Amino acid sequence: DQQVKQNSPSLSVQEGRISILNCDYTNSMFDYFLWYKKYPAEGPTFLISISSIKDKNEDGRFTVFLNKSAKHLSLHIVPSQPGDSAVYFCAASEGNRDDKIIFGKGTRLHILP
Amino acid sequence: EAQVTQNPRYLITVTGKKLTVTCSQNMNHEYMSWYRQDPGLGLRQIYYSMNVEVTDKGDVPEGYKVSRKEKRNFPLILESPSPNQTSLYFCASSFIGDPIETQYFGPGTRLLVL
Numbered sequence: 079d080q081q082v083k084q085n086s087p088s089l090s091v092q093e094g095r096i097s098i099l100n101c102d103y104t105n106s107m108f109d110y111f112l113w114y115k116k117y118p119a120e121g122p123t124f125l126i127s128i129s130s131i132k133d134k135n136e137d138g139r140f141t142v143f144l145n146k147s148a149k150h151l152s153l154h155i156v157p158s159q160p161g162d163s164a165v166y167f168c169a170a171s172e173g174n175r176d177d178k179i180i181f182g183k184g185t186r187l188h189i190l191p
Numbered sequence: 192e193a194q195v196t197q198n199p200r201y202l203i204t205v206t207g208k209k210l211t212v213t214c215s216q217n218m219n220h221e222y223m224s225w226y227r228q229d230p231g232l233g234l235r236q237i238y239y240s241m242n243v244e245v246t247d248k249g250d251v252p253e254g255y256k257v258s259r260k261e262k263r264n265f266p267l268i269l270e271s272p273s274p275n276q277t278s279l280y281f282c283a284s285s286f287i288g289d290p291i292e293t294q295y296f297g298p299g300t301r302l303l304v305l
Binding site (some may be wrong): 121123167171 | 200226231232233234235236239243281283290291292293294295297298299
Protein backbone atom coordinates (compact mmCIF):
# COMPACT_ATOMS: atom_id res chain seq x y z
CA ASP A 79 0.00 0.00 0.00
CA GLN A 80 1.48 3.29 -1.09
CA GLN A 81 1.84 5.71 1.77
CA VAL A 82 2.94 8.64 -0.38
CA LYS A 83 1.14 9.11 -3.67
CA GLN A 84 1.97 11.26 -6.64
CA ASN A 85 -0.79 10.57 -9.10
CA SER A 86 0.56 12.60 -12.00
CA PRO A 87 3.47 10.82 -13.67
CA SER A 88 4.23 13.88 -15.77
CA LEU A 89 3.38 17.54 -16.14
CA SER A 90 4.14 20.08 -18.87
CA VAL A 91 4.17 23.79 -18.10
CA GLN A 92 5.03 26.82 -20.18
CA GLU A 93 8.16 28.69 -19.15
CA GLY A 94 7.27 31.61 -16.88
CA ARG A 95 4.00 30.08 -15.70
CA ILE A 96 3.29 28.36 -12.40
CA SER A 97 4.04 24.66 -11.95
CA ILE A 98 1.96 22.85 -9.34
CA LEU A 99 2.96 19.36 -8.29
CA ASN A 100 0.65 17.42 -6.01
CA CYS A 101 1.16 14.75 -3.40
CA ASP A 102 -1.16 12.82 -1.08
CA TYR A 103 -0.28 10.67 1.90
CA THR A 104 -2.12 8.09 3.95
CA ASN A 105 -0.04 7.63 7.10
CA SER A 106 -1.24 9.88 9.93
CA MET A 107 2.11 9.45 11.69
CA PHE A 108 3.90 11.46 9.02
CA ASP A 109 4.67 14.91 10.31
CA TYR A 110 7.53 16.05 8.11
CA PHE A 111 7.40 16.35 4.35
CA LEU A 112 10.03 16.97 1.73
CA TRP A 113 10.39 17.55 -1.96
CA TYR A 114 13.39 16.28 -3.87
CA LYS A 115 14.47 17.12 -7.38
CA LYS A 116 16.26 14.66 -9.61
CA TYR A 117 18.07 15.22 -12.87
CA PRO A 118 19.05 12.30 -15.14
CA ALA A 119 22.26 10.53 -14.09
CA GLU A 120 22.26 12.26 -10.71
CA GLY A 121 20.99 11.38 -7.26
CA PRO A 122 17.99 13.16 -5.73
CA THR A 123 18.73 16.51 -4.15
CA PHE A 124 16.72 18.12 -1.40
CA LEU A 125 14.57 21.04 -2.51
CA ILE A 126 12.24 22.16 0.28
CA SER A 127 10.54 20.76 3.36
CA ILE A 128 7.63 21.49 5.65
CA SER A 129 6.73 20.46 9.16
CA SER A 130 3.17 19.47 10.00
CA ILE A 131 2.89 22.43 12.37
CA LYS A 132 3.00 24.74 9.34
CA ASP A 133 0.75 25.06 6.32
CA LYS A 134 3.19 26.87 4.08
CA ASN A 135 6.91 27.15 3.55
CA GLU A 136 8.52 29.37 0.96
CA ASP A 137 12.03 29.43 -0.45
CA GLY A 138 12.55 31.72 -3.41
CA ARG A 139 10.53 30.47 -6.35
CA PHE A 140 9.47 27.34 -4.47
CA THR A 141 6.55 27.13 -2.06
CA VAL A 142 5.19 24.02 -0.40
CA PHE A 143 1.63 24.00 0.95
CA LEU A 144 0.38 21.44 3.43
CA ASN A 145 -3.27 20.61 4.07
CA LYS A 146 -3.06 18.24 7.00
CA SER A 147 -6.78 17.49 7.21
CA ALA A 148 -6.81 16.43 3.57
CA LYS A 149 -3.42 14.71 3.85
CA HIS A 150 -2.32 16.65 0.82
CA LEU A 151 0.67 18.77 -0.06
CA SER A 152 1.68 20.64 -3.16
CA LEU A 153 4.80 22.24 -4.54
CA HIS A 154 4.43 25.51 -6.44
CA ILE A 155 7.20 26.80 -8.67
CA VAL A 156 6.80 30.38 -9.81
CA PRO A 157 7.92 31.37 -12.36
CA SER A 158 8.90 28.06 -13.97
CA GLN A 159 12.28 28.02 -15.67
CA PRO A 160 13.87 25.57 -18.14
CA GLY A 161 16.25 24.31 -15.44
CA ASP A 162 13.24 23.17 -13.44
CA SER A 163 12.68 20.31 -15.89
CA ALA A 164 13.37 17.26 -13.74
CA VAL A 165 11.66 14.50 -11.79
CA TYR A 166 10.22 15.68 -8.47
CA PHE A 167 9.75 13.29 -5.59
CA CYS A 168 7.45 13.95 -2.69
CA ALA A 169 8.62 12.29 0.53
CA ALA A 170 7.48 11.97 4.12
CA SER A 171 8.86 11.02 7.48
CA GLU A 172 7.62 10.57 11.02
CA GLY A 173 9.97 13.23 12.30
CA ASN A 174 12.43 15.72 10.92
CA ARG A 175 15.27 13.78 12.52
CA ASP A 176 13.96 10.35 11.67
CA ASP A 177 16.15 8.93 8.95
CA LYS A 178 13.40 6.79 7.41
CA ILE A 179 12.02 8.58 4.35
CA ILE A 180 9.10 7.25 2.32
CA PHE A 181 9.11 8.47 -1.28
CA GLY A 182 6.35 8.87 -3.81
CA LYS A 183 6.63 7.62 -7.39
CA GLY A 184 7.76 10.96 -8.72
CA THR A 185 6.38 13.46 -11.26
CA ARG A 186 8.35 14.38 -14.35
CA LEU A 187 8.08 18.11 -14.98
CA HIS A 188 8.69 19.45 -18.48
CA ILE A 189 9.11 23.20 -18.85
CA LEU A 190 8.18 24.20 -22.37
CA PRO A 191 9.90 27.15 -24.08
CA GLU B 192 34.26 18.04 -1.22
CA ALA B 193 31.55 16.21 0.70
CA GLN B 194 30.22 13.40 -1.40
CA VAL B 195 28.78 9.93 -1.68
CA THR B 196 30.37 7.85 -4.41
CA GLN B 197 29.07 4.68 -6.00
CA ASN B 198 30.83 2.19 -8.23
CA PRO B 199 30.21 1.08 -10.82
CA ARG B 200 27.86 3.67 -12.30
CA TYR B 201 26.62 1.24 -14.92
CA LEU B 202 26.64 -2.53 -14.91
CA ILE B 203 25.29 -5.23 -17.19
CA THR B 204 25.40 -8.75 -15.84
CA VAL B 205 23.74 -12.13 -16.21
CA THR B 206 21.39 -13.98 -13.93
CA GLY B 207 23.14 -15.70 -11.04
CA LYS B 208 26.50 -13.97 -11.29
CA LYS B 209 27.33 -12.43 -7.91
CA LEU B 210 28.03 -8.72 -7.91
CA THR B 211 28.81 -5.94 -5.47
CA VAL B 212 27.99 -2.27 -5.78
CA THR B 213 30.20 -0.14 -3.59
CA CYS B 214 29.18 2.99 -1.71
CA SER B 215 31.57 5.28 0.08
CA GLN B 216 31.09 8.58 1.89
CA ASN B 217 33.71 11.02 3.14
CA MET B 218 31.60 12.87 5.72
CA ASN B 219 31.98 10.50 8.70
CA HIS B 220 28.24 9.85 8.62
CA GLU B 221 26.84 7.17 10.87
CA TYR B 222 23.73 6.47 8.82
CA MET B 223 23.90 4.91 5.38
CA SER B 224 21.14 3.50 3.24
CA TRP B 225 20.44 1.84 -0.11
CA TYR B 226 17.42 2.60 -2.30
CA ARG B 227 16.23 1.30 -5.61
CA GLN B 228 14.27 3.41 -8.07
CA ASP B 229 11.91 1.76 -10.50
CA PRO B 230 9.49 3.35 -12.99
CA GLY B 231 6.11 3.89 -11.39
CA LEU B 232 7.40 2.90 -7.95
CA GLY B 233 9.63 5.75 -6.85
CA LEU B 234 12.49 5.13 -4.43
CA ARG B 235 12.21 2.21 -2.07
CA GLN B 236 14.61 1.48 0.75
CA ILE B 237 16.50 -1.83 0.57
CA TYR B 238 18.74 -1.81 3.65
CA TYR B 239 20.10 0.74 6.06
CA SER B 240 22.83 0.96 8.66
CA MET B 241 22.93 3.09 11.79
CA ASN B 242 26.65 2.52 12.38
CA VAL B 243 29.49 0.05 11.92
CA GLU B 244 28.28 -3.55 12.22
CA VAL B 245 24.66 -2.38 12.60
CA THR B 246 22.43 -3.07 9.61
CA ASP B 247 18.70 -3.55 9.18
CA LYS B 248 16.18 -4.35 6.48
CA GLY B 249 14.28 -1.67 4.66
CA ASP B 250 11.11 -2.19 2.64
CA VAL B 251 12.48 -4.41 -0.14
CA PRO B 252 15.47 -6.39 1.20
CA GLU B 253 14.82 -9.70 -0.60
CA GLY B 254 17.73 -10.79 -2.79
CA TYR B 255 20.18 -8.31 -1.29
CA LYS B 256 22.85 -8.32 1.39
CA VAL B 257 24.86 -5.51 2.90
CA SER B 258 27.79 -5.14 5.25
CA ARG B 259 29.16 -2.27 7.29
CA LYS B 260 32.66 -3.14 8.38
CA GLU B 261 33.91 0.42 8.12
CA LYS B 262 32.08 3.65 8.75
CA ARG B 263 32.70 5.09 5.30
CA ASN B 264 31.69 2.06 3.22
CA PHE B 265 28.35 0.31 2.75
CA PRO B 266 28.49 -2.20 -0.12
CA LEU B 267 25.35 -3.73 -1.61
CA ILE B 268 25.73 -7.38 -2.53
CA LEU B 269 23.59 -9.35 -4.95
CA GLU B 270 24.54 -12.99 -4.38
CA SER B 271 22.46 -14.32 -7.27
CA PRO B 272 21.06 -11.45 -9.32
CA SER B 273 17.78 -11.92 -11.16
CA PRO B 274 16.16 -9.80 -13.91
CA ASN B 275 13.72 -8.26 -11.42
CA GLN B 276 16.70 -6.60 -9.77
CA THR B 277 17.29 -4.55 -12.88
CA SER B 278 16.96 -1.07 -11.45
CA LEU B 279 18.61 2.23 -10.58
CA TYR B 280 20.27 2.08 -7.18
CA PHE B 281 21.09 4.98 -4.87
CA CYS B 282 23.19 5.06 -1.76
CA ALA B 283 22.62 7.80 0.82
CA SER B 284 24.23 8.90 4.07
CA SER B 285 23.68 11.35 6.91
CA PHE B 286 24.47 12.11 10.54
CA ILE B 287 21.98 10.50 12.89
CA GLY B 288 19.96 13.20 14.61
CA ASP B 289 20.53 15.79 11.91
CA PRO B 290 17.54 17.00 9.92
CA ILE B 291 16.70 14.44 7.27
CA GLU B 292 17.05 16.93 4.44
CA THR B 293 20.77 16.74 5.05
CA GLN B 294 20.81 13.15 3.77
CA TYR B 295 23.22 13.05 0.81
CA PHE B 296 22.50 10.81 -2.16
CA GLY B 297 25.06 9.26 -4.43
CA PRO B 298 24.86 9.62 -8.23
CA GLY B 299 23.24 6.21 -8.75
CA THR B 300 24.19 2.84 -10.25
CA ARG B 301 22.18 1.56 -13.17
CA LEU B 302 22.06 -2.23 -13.17
CA LEU B 303 20.78 -4.47 -15.94
CA VAL B 304 20.44 -8.18 -15.20
CA LEU B 305 19.97 -10.33 -18.30
